[in-house]
Amino acid sequence: MKNDERVQGQTTATASASFRKQSLGNLSFRLAHLFERRLDQRLALHGVNIGQFRVMFVLWEMGEATQTDIARHLGVAQPTIAKTLERMVRDNLVEMRPDPNHGRRVLASLTKNALDLRVPLLNEAGAVNDLSTKGMTAIEKDDARRFFLRFIQALETN
Numbered sequence: 001m002k003n004d005e006r007v008q009g010q011t012t013a014t015a016s017a018s019f020r021k022q023s024l025g026n027l028s029f030r031l032a033h034l035f036e037r038r039l040d041q042r043l044a045l046h047g048v049n050i051g052q053f054r055v056m057f058v059l060w061e062m063g064e065a066t067q068t069d070i071a072r073h074l075g076v077a078q079p080t081i082a083k084t085l086e087r088m089v090r091d092n093l094v095e096m097r098p099d100p101n102h103g104r105r106v107l108a109s110l111t112k113n114a115l116d117l118r119v120p121l122l123n124e125a126g127a128v129n130d131l132s133t134k135g136m137t138a139i140e141k142d143d144a145r146r147f148f149l150r151f152i153q154a155l156e157t158n
Helices: 012-022 024-044 052-061 067-074 078-090 112-116 118-132 138-157
Strands: 064-066 094-100 102-112
Touching: 024 052, 024 118, 052 067, 052 078, 052 102, 052 112, 052 118, 064 067, 067 078, 067 102, 067 118, 078 094, 112 118
Parallel strands: none
Antiparallel strands: 064 102, 094 102
């Protein structure tokens, strides 16, 4: 289709721009990208990147986990998690040890350094959340949270 052709009374360029502004998928992708970029900037002040933060978040909740469990929990490919864990070991954020109950499995757990970063990193995440909802009422924030959870549920179950 050429740019000068009309789509429901609009040029294709105008229709594309309109779709981009109306598409929930596009808007959620843009929002996630902006959140990630802002959070990554703030995490960098503590020597942590967004990928490491996600792994730390899982391990704060689980205590220890296998690479497979972390990958499944985050919905990320295992090779990506393997590389992230290697960097985290190097950066003194994660320790790896054999699982005493399964000889072939290796468990990842957070170091004292990573555990000490929990509060400052969660504060950084909270600051980005606060920035993104600046000017919103408590009801609007609750509505947004509820809608996000409904989107997630719909996409995970269908």
